[in-house]
Amino acid sequence: TDYWWFSAKRSCTQISQNVSNYGNNGNVRLFDIDQGKRCYNLPTIRNEVYLIRGIFPFGELSNSSFYVSIGVTQLGAVISSKLQDLKIEGVFRATKNYTDFCLVKEKVNPYISRVELRPLPEEYLHDLPTSVLKLISRNNLKGEGTDNDIRYPVDKSDRIWKETSSPSYAVPLSSNVSNFDPKTNMTPPLQVLQTALTHPEKLEFIHNDLETEDYEYRVFLYFLELNSSVKAGQRVFDIHVNSEAKEGRFDILAGGSNYRYTVLNFSANGSLNLTLVKASGSENGPLLNAYEILQVRPWIEETNQTD
Known part of the structure; x- marks a missing residue:
């Protein structure tokens, strides 16, 4: 009330x-x-x-x-x-x-x-001391399912994770894996991370609903390796945003944990094309469990005047 x-x-x-x-x-x-x-x-x-x-x-x-x-x-x-x-x-x-x-x-x-x-978590606004973020999309990647959103109490921060099964050519993965040490507060709930989309060569996520004006954007990508037989160096991929290389030879397991996230900052208008491409020499194609797209807006200080 x-x-x-x-x-x-x-x-x-x-x-x-x-x-x-x-x-x-x-x-x-x-x-x-x-x-x-x-x-x-x-x-x-x-x-x-x-x-x-x-x-x-x-x-x-x-x-x-x-x-x-x-x-x-x-x-x-x-x-x-x-x-x-x-x-x-x-x-x-x-x-x-x-x-x-x-x-x-x-x-x-x-x-x-x-x-x-x-x-x-503090990490959402890391290096953005005078900005506000507007949520564009928050996606829980999995195969065709019940289309149930995940939020509190599963997500203690009450973020709403929308089930997403596109691109349609992607291969859904799921696992009851529970032995992961994120070493950070910046993680979706385990129930979100227990599903993912993968492909032998490439994953491409297209959003055509961005505002047509130029804005800065911040994208959080979340990865949990669901195949326990995959070792460091065996699933390596490049990450591109609107055809611009953002991360080269990204390896989820490189830091010794099976969980990793990364943050991408870029400018865009109208559309976003997020592409993960298998790197040369990798045995396995890219994998992604979840991602968030947020628009960066300048924080405007209030005056003491009464509206």
């Missing part, structure tokens, strides 16, 4: 919607305002990294648009023209003991069904 923030119902209306992710008759807060914004003032710890997620239902309020921001940093626009709930998720570093998650009126009154705030 958001009664703590908006106990007065003068500018807000409670309506019932069929919110697909949370069962029938879900509660939606509709802000009936002439202009400006309404903000949820959320408690945070200064310098800690957080995931923040707003969920916006489809239904009678479709074909509408308004903006979502963290403080005064715009995160995205809610354009609910599709027959599914919309999630807008960001990653930020708190600059004080509270953070505002705001809905900014554009052409229609803003609305929301849920706000979620979760702590995240």
Whole structure:
């Protein structure tokens, strides 16, 4: 409930919607305002990294648009023209003991069904002291299955991992492997890592839904070797983003652990082509268990003025 923030119902209306992710008759807060914004003032710890997620239902309020921001940093626009709930998720570093998650009126009154705030590992914003990340895609790679999302309590950070089986030519792998030492906080839950896609020569992941403006992006790739017979040097591959080489002769087992992740930073507009190609002399083709795509946005400092 958001009664703590908006106990007065003068500018807000409670309506019932069929919110697909949370069962029938879900509660939606509709802000009936002439202009400006309404903000949820959320408690945070200064310098800690957080995931923040707003969920916006489809239904009678479709074909509408308004903006979502963290403080005064715009995160995205809610354009609910599709027959599914919309999630807008960001990653930020708190600059004080509270953070505002705001809905900014554009052409229609803003609305929301849920706000979620979760702590995240520091590594998400490593070397990005003045940036906010907007989630584009978070993928759990596996074969055709039940299409069940994985999130809390399996993922202690409540990241939502969407099952993905493309590219269709890839070979799905699965294993009940549990003996891995990640040596880092930057890891998906084991249930995500226990499946992967592989191919004797090449894996290619194409995303054509990026914004058409030029933005910086950060991609996290997660690898857990599921074949216990593979040794270091036997599965080596090159990693390319939009035909640009990013990692050469990448070996999951090179560091002595069967788990490894890497971070790729690049500029793009409109589309992303992530390609893993078997390296010369390797016995096995590439493997990937999961990946995340995040857009880098500049953090805008708030002033002391009242909006």
